[in-house]
Amino acid sequence: MTSMPASQIVLVGMMGAGKSTVAKLLGNALERRVIDLDREIEKASGHSISELFELEGEAGFRAREVEGLHEVLATEEPVVVAAGGGLVTSEAARAALVNTTCIWLRATTATLIARVGESTSRPLLRTDPAGTIERLVQERAQWYEDAATMVIDVDGLNSKQVAAMILDRLEYPC
Ligand code: S3P
Numbered sequence: 607m608t609s610m611p612a613s614q615i616v617l618v619g620m621m622g623a624g625k626s627t628v629a630k631l632l633g634n635a636l637e638r639r640v641i642d643l644d645r646e647i648e649k650a651s652g653h654s655i656s657e658l659f660e661l662e663g664e665a666g667f668r669a670r671e672v673e674g675l676h677e678v679l680a681t682e683e684p685v686v687v688a689a690g691g692g693l694v695t696s697e698a699a700r701a702a703l704v705n706t707t708c709i710w711l712r713a714t715t716a717t718l719i720a721r722v723g724e725s726t727s728r729p730l731l732r733t734d735p736a737g738t739i740e741r742l743v744q745e746r747a748q749w750y751e752d753a754a755t756m757v758i759d760v761d762g763l764n765s766k767q768v769a770a771m772i773l774d775r776l777e778y779p780c
Pocket of ligand 1: 619620622626655692
């Protein structure tokens with residue numbers, strides 16, 4: 607059994623970085639519950655993310671996202687959280703992430719575009735997905751970097767390889 611930090615693990619990074627799948631793998635390996643914030647928001651609201659963007663605008667969705675993060679962190683249960691890509695745009699979320707083991711799954715724009723450039727479930731990627739991904743990466747990179755206690759470059763790696771790298775680095779931090 608791997609020795610792990612007691613703190614909650616939060617995966618951040620752009621849409622398409624692999625947060626949800628890697629979170630599941632980490633949860634299995636560490637025997638921790640996995641919270642996918644987007645899915646929790648969908649369950650609690652009874653709406654898809656796309657519907658929420660339409661009904662409440664991006665600001666409404668962001669407020670739900672931060673509230674969801676706060677709720678999870680308040681439990682102090684050592685969960686693995688998969689955050690939505692835009693969580694770090696909220697100052698309150700960034701402040702809350704300070705108390706977590708925050709892992710940035712970093713990918714080049716080329717990787718992200720190849721993975722989610724044709725996604726239909728992500729409202730922000732409806733028009734000009736490639737241009738939007740490039741812009742969001744530029745806007746958010748510094749926030750991801752500031753929040754992260756660990757950075758994993760995921761280009762060319764599958765989710766199992768990414769999870770294995772994380773587990774290794776959690777066990778042998780340097
Ligand atoms: C978003 C990322 C999505 C989802 C929403 C907005 C973003 O989550 O929260 O569509 O702003 O980057 P994933 O990163 O899991 O795709």
